[in-house]
Amino acid sequence: MILVNEREIPWRKGMTIQTLLDECGYTFRMIAVWIDGTPYRSDQFEKVCIEDGADVQVLHMICGG
Amino acid sequence: MEEMRLLAEWKYEPKKLYRGYSKEFLSVDLGREDGAFSCDVHPVSEDMIEKFTGGRGFGLKILWDKVTPRSKWDDPENALVISGGPICGITQYPGTGKTYTVFLSPLTGQTYNSNAGGYFGPFLKASGFDALSVSGKASENVVLFIDGDEGMVRLFAWEPADRNSYTVTEALHDHFAENEEDKRNISVVSSGEAAEHSWWGALNFSFYDPRRGLPRLKQAGRGGGGTVLRDKKILALVVKKRNFSGTENNPADLSVLQKVGTKLHREIRQNDDVQSLMRKIGTAHLNLIMNDYDILPVNNFKFGRHEDIMKIDPVRYGFTQGYADGCWYGCSLACAKAVDEFELLTGPCRGQKVTVDGPEYETAASLGPNVGIFDPLWTIEANFYADHYALDTISLGTGLAFVCECYELGLITKEHTNGLELNFGAKDDLLELIHRMMDGRDDFANVVSQGIRRMKTLFAGKYGADREIMEQIGMEGQGLEVSQYRCQESMAQWGGYFLTLKGPQHDEAWLIFMDMVNKQLPTFEDKAEALFYFPNFRLWFSLVGVCKLPWNDVEPSDNRIRYKGIEAAKVPEHVQNYLEIYEAVTGKPLSREEMILQSERVYNYERIFNLRMGKGTRQYHNIPDRALGPVFPDEWEVRSEYFDGKLKEAGHDPEGLAVEEKISLLQAHRRREWEKLVDAVYERRGWTPEGIPTIETVKRLGIDYPEVLDVLERRG
Numbered sequence: 017m018i019l020v021n022e023r024e025i026p027w028r029k030g031m032t033i034q035t036l037l038d039e040c041g042y043t044f045r046m047i048a049v050w051i052d053g054t055p056y057r058s059d060q061f062e063k064v065c066i067e068d069g070a071d072v073q074v075l076h077m078i079c080g081g
Numbered sequence: 082m083e084e085m086r087l088l089a090e091w092k093y094e095p096k097k098l099y100r101g102y103s104k105e106f107l108s109v110d111l112g113r114e115d116g117a118f119s120c121d122v123h124p125v126s127e128d129m130i131e132k133f134t135g136g137r138g139f140g141l142k143i144l145w146d147k148v149t150p151r152s153k154w155d156d157p158e159n160a161l162v163i164s165g166g167p168i169c170g171i172t173q174y175p176g177t178g179k180t181y182t183v184f185l186s187p188l189t190g191q192t193y194n195s196n197a198g199g200y201f202g203p204f205l206k207a208s209g210f211d212a213l214s215v216s217g218k219a220s221e222n223v224v225l226f227i228d229g230d231e232g233m234v235r236l237f238a239w240e241p242a243d244r245n246s247y248t249v250t251e252a253l254h255d256h257f258a259e260n261e262e263d264k265r266n267i268s269v270v271s272s273g274e275a276a277e278h279s280w281w282g283a284l285n286f287s288f289y290d291p292r293r294g295l296p297r298l299k300q301a302g303r304g305g306g307g308t309v310l311r312d313k314k315i316l317a318l319v320v321k322k323r324n325f326s327g328t329e330n331n332p333a334d335l336s337v338l339q340k341v342g343t344k345l346h347r348e349i350r351q352n353d354d355v356q357s358l359m360r361k362i363g364t365a366h367l368n369l370i371m372n373d374y375d376i377l378p379v380n381n382f383k384f385g386r387h388e389d390i391m392k393i394d395p396v397r398y399g400f401t402q403g404y405a406d407g408c409w410y411g412c413s414l415a416c417a418k419a420v421d422e423f424e425l426l427t428g429p430c431r432g433q434k435v436t437v438d439g440p441e442y443e444t445a446a447s448l449g450p451n452v453g454i455f456d457p458l459w460t461i462e463a464n465f466y467a468d469h470y471a472l473d474t475i476s477l478g479t480g481l482a483f484v485c486e487c488y489e490l491g492l493i494t495k496e497h498t499n500g501l502e503l504n505f506g507a508k509d510d511l512l513e514l515i516h517r518m519m520d521g522r523d524d525f526a527n528v529v530s531q532g533i534r535r536m537k538t539l540f541a542g543k544y545g546a547d548r549e550i551m552e553q554i555g556m557e558g559q560g561l562e563v564s565q566y567r568c569q570e571s572m573a574q575w576g577g578y579f580l581t582l583k584g585p586q587h588d589e590a591w592l593i594f595m596d597m598v599n600k601q602l603p604t605f606e607d608k609a610e611a612l613f614y615f616p617n618f619r620l621w622f623s624l625v626g627v628c629k630l631p632w633n634d635v636e637p638s639d640n641r642i643r644y645k646g647i648e649a650a651k652v653p654e655h656v657q658n659y660l661e662i663y664e665a666v667t668g669k670p671l672s673r674e675e676m677i678l679q680s681e682r683v684y685n686y687e688r689i690f691n692l693r694m695g696k697g698t699r700q701y702h703n704i705p706d707r708a709l710g711p712v713f714p715d716e717w718e719v720r721s722e723y724f725d726g727k728l729k730e731a732g733h734d735p736e737g738l739a740v741e742e743k744i745s746l747l748q749a750h751r752r753r754e755w756e757k758l759v760d761a762v763y764e765r766r767g768w769t770p771e772g773i774p775t776i777e778t779v780k781r782l783g784i785d786y787p788e789v790l791d792v793l794e795r796r797g
Contacts, residue, residue, distance in 0.1 A: 021598065021600045022600045041373055041374075042598075043369070043370060043373045044370050044594070045355065045356055045357065046356050046636065046641075047641075048641030048642070048649060055641065055645075057642060073599070075599045075601070075646070075649065076599055077636060077641055077650060078591070078634070
């Protein structure tokens with residue numbers, strides 16, 4: 017299991033940041049991802065694999081309509 | 082063009098701007114339908130600058146002095162006060178042409194502020210005025226013309242056959258320009274014929290588009306400013322200023338403006354294509370995103386997504402021509418979009434090929450999914466006529482959505498609608514209803530266009546419709562229709578919409594992602610802090626005359642890595658830009674804390690203004706059931722697993738309960754949560770549990786003027 021914005025999500029081997037975003041339906045473009053307190057750039061989303069038990073924060077970077 | 086007849090003229094000495102201010106405002110009064118016109122130039126005091134800053138702050142101060150506690154929106158003393166603010170009109174930094182209009186609203190009976198781009202605000206400033214106030218009522222249709230080069234104010238009588246906005250605007254650009262090139266030196270504020278009957282009357286601010294060879298319209302749509310304009314018999318306000326330069330504001334340090342502006346231009350060029358796509362698509366790109374997150378309003382906010390969403394994909398269906406179109410010089414974010422050569426299929430302009438401004442996200446959602454329509458051509462046609470007749474597209478869409486649901490519930494029938502079948506998705510009849518709103522001869526259309534709050538009263542009184550159901554599903558707060566985000570799953574956004582000064586418009590606080598998706602606001606205190614900071618931060622834009630979009634619709638590449646959590650959402654580097662350009666224009670240093678303090682003064686002053694008008698207390702912060710959660714079983718059943726989970730979180734076992742019982746339990750739970758939120762927010766804002774700023778708060782803010790204290794003392 018991994019924790020994504022305080023929600024438990026099943027983990028599987030090889031799961032990248034991008035596959036996680038796709039599975040969660042997070043299609044917004046301005047997204048910040050922090051895993052266990054470390055930030056990742058969007059050009060790393062396809063490459064970085066998430067470890068089992070990770071605490072992932074997916075922050076949608078907008079607060080204005 | 083029909084002849085214009087000069088009624089009055091006044092000479093003035095245009096004062097040069099110094100560090101963002103002329104320190105004068107123009108006040109025109111049209112008399113009491115008696116031809117007693119007056120025009121005066123008033124000083125702007127240092128105290129007014131210190132306490133109210135400019136823009137909306139100036140508008141509120143001037144309006145306070147014009148009206149009494151008994152004034153209504155259609156009384157002559159109600160004024161439209163238009164002001165840009167000290168930064169408005171610079172050309173070095175993107176999004177600096179914004180202008181704010183303040184008035185007593187027909188919809189809410191209290192103050193309203195509505196903003197638009199276009200050239201009016203900058204040209205007004207360059208003509209020598211920090212603000213323009215127009216009060217009184219003329220006895221015939223008039224045009225007020227300010228010539229900033231000659232230093233003349235002229236009032237004309239004019240009776241055009243067509244009083245709608247595109248026609249009036251184009252005619253006045255033609256009339257006051259000496260040649261094609263000169264049309265760029267003119268900006269027009271107009272409304273339309275619907276605003277003569279409707280309370281949704283919009284103000285259209287123009288700028289001339291030399292590539293297309295026609296004036297474009299930007300809307301200060303909300304709150305009924307156009308209704309106030311036409312009630313005064315004003316067809317248009319026109320300002321002309323030749324040879325406008327990028328240093329018109331006479332800033333304290335031009336080099337800083339150039340440096341900070343260049344930095345943001347570079348950032349936009351590098352990042353917009355991978356971030357918000359404002360240049361290529363504009364705000365309409367949000368339709369698909371809102372659908373993905375269950376936030377898109379579908380069928381009067383009943384649902385948050387729809388299977389036909391790709392039918393309104395703005396990329397495929399040409400909501401824009403691909404131009405990067407700015408509504409003020411120097412805005413490289415350039416989100417203004419238009420549909421060219423659009424052939425109208427209905428109404429008085431049927432068969433004409435026109436350029437339609439927008440649709441932007443709000444219009445694409447309101448005159449689309451919210452009324453059950455997924456046809457971009459219909460949306461574009463409705464958008465054109467709404468702008469032309471001057472109907473606020475947000476209130477129009479939300480209002481029509483309410484009508485459709487009432488019709489489908491049998492609360493109103495074809496007999497009441499004068500033959501129209503107003504189901505969701507009824508494209509022909511909904512467009513016909515919009516045309517009837519312009520015409521003003523259809524009693525049903527007139528009732529509808531006075532807004533949901535009036536509809537609830539009139540549908541119940543005239544047609545015997547069930548008031549209780551209408552209170553549940555009518556998406557309005559304080560009399561204003563909700564804008565196009567479905568907020569029921571974000572408690573913070575309940576406050577972002579319904580704990581606002583003017584009603585549920587998204588320009589105070591948009592916290593849905595931060596709260597609902599990011600889970601960054603877990604406690605009432607967290608939500609209250611966000612509902613303190615963001616409304617005050619965003620209010621600052623309205624004081625100085627800048628657009629919200631360059632704040633966070635583009636961000637530095639490293640923003641989300643350099644800053645964590647809510648601090649990243651504030652986009653600290655852009656906040657620093659604002660502090661620097663404020664000082665570069667005015668010569669006055671400003672800290673982040675002082676920035677919030679500037680806003681907080683005006684926020685509380687406006688709250689007390691509304692208290693003075695007999696509103697502004699807890700009872701006026703109403704929220705309808707639909708904004709809190711499902712009202713009918715079909716809303717629950719479309720996400721039953723999700724809502725069952727929410728019910729469990731609330732301490733109720735959904736097992737064995739009928740859907741109606743589940744809805745009732747969840748609504749009761751959320752209503753209690755709402756009250757707790759209100760308590761927390763009022764406390765953080767320094768207000769009493771009744772929602773009234775305390776004496777200590779107004780003293781801390783330095784707005785403890787005798788008239789302010791008098792209002793507070795009268796309310797105990």
